[in-house]
Amino acid sequence: MSNLTGKTALVTGASRGIGRAIAQRLASDGARVAIHYGSNESAARETIEAIQAAGGAAFPVRADLAVASGVDTLFDTLTAHLDGAPLDILVNNAAIMTYEATLDEATPEQFERLFAINARAPFFILQRALPVLPDGGRVVNISSGVTWFAIPQTVYAMTKGALNAMTRSAANTLGARGITVNTVSPGITDTEMNAWLHETDEASSGIAAITALDRVGRSPDIADVVAFLASDDARWVTGQTLEVNGGLYLGPRT
Numbered sequence: 001m002s003n004l005t006g007k008t009a010l011v012t013g014a015s016r017g018i019g020r021a022i023a024q025r026l027a028s029d030g031a032r033v034a035i036h037y038g039s040n041e042s043a044a045r046e047t048i049e050a051i052q053a054a055g056g057a058a059f060p061v062r063a064d065l066a067v068a069s070g071v072d073t074l075f076d077t078l079t080a081h082l083d084g085a086p087l088d089i090l091v092n093n094a095a096i097m098t099y100e101a102t103l104d105e106a107t108p109e110q111f112e113r114l115f116a117i118n119a120r121a122p123f124f125i126l127q128r129a130l131p132v133l134p135d136g137g138r139v140v141n142i143s144s145g146v147t148w149f150a151i152p153q154t155v156y157a158m159t160k161g162a163l164n165a166m167t168r169s170a171a172n173t174l175g176a177r178g179i180t181v182n183t184v185s186p187g188i189t190d191t192e193m194n195a196w197l198h199e200t201d202e203a204s205s206g207i208a209a210i211t212a213l214d215r216v217g218r219s220p221d222i223a224d225v226v227a228f229l230a231s232d233d234a235r236w237v238t239g240q241t242l243e244v245n246g247g248l249y250l251g252p253r254t
């Protein structure tokens with residue numbers, strides 16, 4: 001498939017995990033992909049090398065999104081690479097999970113950092129992208145199922161609720177330009193964010209037991225759905241949240 005040939009995409013947090021898989025999939029569909037990362041330069045390089053080895057095109061964009069100036073840093077590099085071309089696809093994927101930031105333990109510093117990376121950055125990245133997003137452009141925000149099932153990490157869940165609200169509002173605002181804005185909401189997916197999946201024998205099987213399709217999610221499971229939303233096939237889908245979780249918590253399985 002090469003339905004994105006000639007297009008440029010930005011994937012934030014593309015050095016690892018789900019973001020890397022999204023970047024690889026968009027590149028295999030023909031897009032030139034900006035591989036954003038925060039600090040893990042070697043991981044970002046691995047993503048780029050994998051894309052180039054498969055015949056795709058990608059370039060690195062380093063920016064720490066915990067600081068307000070990170071969005072300026074990101075666009076300084078991105079704009080130079082765009083060189084007047086549009087940014088056709090924006091995927092707001094970068095985020096952190098802070099396991100200690102529970103209702104009773106979260107500190108104001110943890111709260112600020114979670115909101116800075118997970119909610120403030122996607123908002124201002126989208127705002128800064130508006131002039132370079134063409135009519136018919138695509139925005140996909142990576143949220144989480146924790147907006148509808150409860151976890152102890154209240155602050156992380158709150159940041160993702162904010163992102164879902166941003167999707168609907170932005171979709172309505174940008175519809176007149178034919179720009180679609182959607183949320184992809186992964187379930188429990190095997191990445192470094194979920195290192196606990198590999199800490200005990202029961203962790204993965206426990207997740208499989210509450211998942212209709214009977215396994216933990218994999219990054220390409222998410223990436224393939226993002227690619228659909230980035231494609232022309234999804235031109236009539238906007239303002240939606242797509243749960244991509246293998247049927248997590250559908251109900252008792254026996």
Ligand SMILES: NC(=O)c1ccc[n+]([C@@H]2O[C@H](COP(=O)([O-])OP(=O)(O)OC[C@H]3O[C@@H](n4cnc5c(N)ncnc54)[C@H](OP(=O)(O)O)[C@@H]3O)[C@@H](O)[C@H]2O)c1
Nearest residue numbers: 013015017018037038039040065094095144188189191193
């Ligand atoms: N994994 C899951 O089960 C799951 C479930 C639901 C939703 N999600 C969501 O899916 C998305 C991807 O998650 P993941 O599991 O793939 O995460 P991950 O493996 O931990 O990767 C996180 C990415 O975000 C970047 N990042 C972290 N802090 C940053 C900062 N301060 N500034 C800039 N970039 C920063 C990282 O860059 P560096 O490599 O440079 O650190 C990395 O590329 C996130 O939005 C997450 O909330 C994940």
